[in-house]
Amino acid sequence: MDYVSEHSPDWLLGYNCFQFDNQHLAYFAPRRWASCFHLVASATPGDRGPACIITIPGCFNVDLMAYLDKTRRNKFTNLSLSVVARETNAGEKIALGSGHGAGDRYALLEYNLNDSALCVGIWDACSIWIELVGLSAAMHSCTIDVGRYATGVMSSALITSWYCHRGIPVPFTSLREPQPFGGAEVIAPKAGLWENVAVVDFTSLYPTVMAGANMGFESIRVCRVVVPKRGPMNVAIGWDDERVTFVFGDSTVVFARNPPSEVTSIVKYMIEQRGLVRKGTPEHFSYKVATNSIYGAMGFNRSAMYAPDLAQCVPAGGRWLLAFAEAVFKTCGLEVLYGDTDSCFVSGPAERSTNGARFSAGDVLTIINLVLDYTPFSMSKLRMEATYDRMVIVGKKAYYGTKEGSVHIAGISAIRKDRPALIRSMVYDIVDTLLKAPPCEIAQGVGGAAGVAVSLAMRGTLPVELVSKIVRYRGEDCYAYFAPGGALVYRPVATTDPSAPVEFDAAKVCASIDKEVQRHCGAVGYQFLSQVMAIANFRADALVGMSSLISA
Known part of the structure; x- marks a missing residue:
C-alpha cells in the first residue's frame, strides 16, 4: 500500500482481486490504511458476497475478471486468467508448482509477477482503459463505479447529472421494497431441422419502448384498479393522442405523451450520440451501455430512483412488440420457430419467391415496421439480423446453422475448448452432418460419428486430452478425467503431455457421448439413438456403457 501511494498510478489492476487479493490486503494492512478498503455489492461471477475495493x-481499482464477466462473458471459453490471457494473446500463465508448498518466496514472486503481466496484457488487448474513460464521460459517473461496472449506479448518476444540468429537482424515491414484475418475452423454441431461417430483431428495444411511450417520472400516472387479465404475459397496451396506457392484472399505468419526459429526452439524446460514432469503437460501446442501462436505474430496488410501476412497463412493451411481430409473421404464413426478448427466428424465405405466391420474411418485416409507424413505438424498428440456409434448433439459446457458407454455433457447451476433445470432435461431426448432408444421409452420418466415438471410448485407454476437461485446480489449469472406478483425477496442463495415454472410466465417457447424441438426434426427430445406430450398422457390443441403451 505504501508503494502504491508513493508511485500514485492511475490504475490498480487485479484478477478476482475484489474477492481475494484485496480482502487479504485488508486483513494484513496496517491500521493507517484501513480507511482505504471498502465493502460494496458484489460485482464478480457467482455473487460470492461483498466485494472489497481499494x-x-x-488511483482507480479495477477487477478485470469482474469487468470481463459483465462485458464479454461469452467471448471467452471461460474466465480463468490463463484462458483469457491465451485467447487475447496476452501471454501464458505459469504454474506455481511445488515451490508454493515449500515456501519458495522467489517462485511465488515470479508467479505473481507473471499474473500481473498477464493482467496488463489483457488490459491493453481489450482496450479496457479506453472503455472505462468513455463510460465515465458518457454516463457522468465516478470512475470507481465504472471500474466495477455498476450500471445501476452509473445510470442513476447519468439521470442525476441531466436533471441538475437542467435545473430540475432530481426524482429520488423512497421505495425500497422489491416489487416483482414480468421480464422479457420468450417464444418457446421449436426443436428441429429447418430450412431458410431468418433471424430478425428490434434495435435498442427497451430504450425505444421508453421513448415511444414517453416514460418518465413527470409523465407517469398510476391507477390501482383490478381489471381482467389479458394480452401477452398479462399486459395490454392502448394509446391515443394524449396518453399511452399499460393495463396489467392489478393496475393501470398511464404516460402522458406530451411534454417529453426528462428520461425520454435522455434516451433520445443517447441514441442520437450513438448514431454519430462508428460501431465497434469504445465510444459506441459507451453510448450503447448508457442507453441500455437507464431502465436499470428504475428497476433495481436499491437504486435511489427505484420506480417499479414505471420499470414494469419497459419489458411489458417489449413483450407486446415481440408478440405483435409473432402474430403478423403467422398471419402472413410464416412459422415463428423461436423468440427471445427482442428477436424472432422465422422459417421462410428471406426474399419473395419468383412466383410471388408467398410472403418472405423481408416482406413481413417491412409490413411490421410500416404498421409500427402508426403506433407510439415508431422508433422500435425490426431489422434482418441474419439468414440461414439450414438451422438446427436444439433448445432455448441453443442452435446452429449455416449462413454465407460458414457454420454458426450458439449455446452448445460441448464444443467449448475446455471440453474433452473426443466429445468436441464428435459434436462437430454431428453438427456438420446435420447442416450439410442430404436428409437421406443424416442418420448414417450421425450414427457414424457416434459409433467412432463409442469405439474409441470402449478402449479404456486414450490420450489424456481426448477424455479430459480443462479446469482450474489449486491455482493452475489441469486435465480432469474419471479414472476406472469413478475417482476424479487432476493432471497439470503445464507438465502433462496432451498425448500421454491414461486409463479412464469408459462408462462415464460413453454416457456423455450418449447424452450429446440424444440431444441432437432428439432435436431433428431421431428420438432414440438405437435407431441411428441400427441404420449405421454398428454392433450391439459397441454400445455397452451407454446409459439409455443398457436396459434395452
Missing part, C-alpha cells in the same frame, strides 16, 4: 485518491 480506494486511494487518484
